[in-house]
Amino acid sequence: MLNDAHCHFFSSQFFSTLSRQGGRGDSVASLCQELQWDDPGSPESLADRWVQELDTQGVARSALIASVPGDEASVAAAISRHPGRFVGFFMIDPGAADAVDRATNAIATQGLRVACLFPAMHHVALTDPRVERVVAAVAAHPGTALFVHCGVLSVGVRKKLGLPSRFDLSLGDPLSLTPLALAFPSLPFIVPHFGAGMLRETMMAADACPNIHVDTSSSNSWIRYAPGWTLQGVFSTAMSVLGPSRILFGTDSSYFPRGWQRGVYESQKAAVTAAKINASDQGLIFGENFERLFPIKA
Ligand SMILES: [Zn+2]
Numbered sequence: 579m580l581n582d583a584h585c586h587f588f589s590s591q592f593f594s595t596l597s598r599q600g601g602r603g604d605s606v607a608s609l610c611q612e613l614q615w616d617d618p619g620s621p622e623s624l625a626d627r628w629v630q631e632l633d634t635q636g637v638a639r640s641a642l643i644a645s646v647p648g649d650e651a652s653v654a655a656a657i658s659r660h661p662g663r664f665v666g667f668f669m670i671d672p673g674a675a676d677a678v679d680r681a682t683n684a685i686a687t688q689g690l691r692v693a694c695l696f697p698a699m700h701h702v703a704l705t706d707p708r709v710e711r712v713v714a715a716v717a718a719h720p721g722t723a724l725f726v727h728c729g730v731l732s733v734g735v736r737k738k739l740g741l742p743s744r745f746d747l748s749l750g751d752p753l754s755l756t757p758l759a760l761a762f763p764s765l766p767f768i769v770p771h772f773g774a775g776m777l778r779e780t781m782m783a784a785d786a787c788p789n790i791h792v793d794t795s796s797s798n799s800w801i802r803y804a805p806g807w808t809l810q811g812v813f814s815t816a817m818s819v820l821g822p823s824r825i826l827f828g829t830d831s832s833y834f835p836r837g838w839q840r841g842v843y844e845s846q847k848a849a850v851t852a853a854k855i856n857a858s859d860q861g862l863i864f865g866e867n868f869e870r871l872f873p874i875k876a
Pocket residue numbers: 584586830
């Protein structure tokens with residue numbers, strides 16, 4: 579069983595929000611043309627395209643991340659169309675006045691399950707009380723989780739479009755996640771990309787907080803920040819500190835025509851095999867952990 583814990587849903591609303599943020603006023607079609615990406619069309623047709631892609635690639639289920647604040651409805655449409663295939667994630671800015679209401683509505687009404695924080699992007703520290711209020715709203719509903727982007731943050735599509743991205747990377751320290759994770763011990767926390775460069779801090783935080791998980795997604799090119807790091811070594815380290823039940827496979831797939839990133843899967847598969855992670859632990863990492871955290875809703 580293969581489940582992908584990290585895929586983005588680049589909807590029309592996502593592109594129009596980027597266009598607005600950049601003060602450009604381009605249509606979705608012209609932005610997509612500039613990027614040489616396919617126009618996503620309606621959320622329903624994009625959801626259908628993803629299902630077709632997952633079928634082709636042999637992927638059972640995947641996360642779909644609403645990748646700008648305010649795009650919950652696009653992912654809600656996708657998951658209501660294919661409830662057995664997608665788990666809804668949504669980016670939220672805890673500094674927004676309506677953050678608590680949005681998070682509650684996304685979970686209780688729209689059927690999404692995971693709120694995603696990007697402290698470096700939104701300039702709200704993880705220790706800020708506004709964050710705790712959002713997390714409390716998420717934790718009030720069973721079956722939810724919190725995704726917290728830590729470490730280096732670089733959003734490819736923003737770069738390509740020349741959008742201002744004044745990220746404060748110092749706000750993405752995994753150690754600053756520990757008071758929050760300890761305050762909500764039954765809420766699973768997911769730190770993507772093994773902490774995106776802050777591997778040691780992520781391991782320290784996860785060692786202190788048994789509810790902190792990592793996802794393995796992306797090319798993990800942050801391994802170049804330290805001498806001698808390899809993906810195999812990263813998997814071995816995560817296995818020794820977190821064990822096999824708190825590591826979730828992901829790719830960070832996002833747009834078409836590229837589609838699902840099989841190359842990311844293959845390099846991770848090679849790394850776990852080289853790290854001598856046994857078949858049953860690989861089963862947890864590549865699918866069963868996702869299934870346990872996000873069972874198909876009855
Ligand atoms: Zn991502």
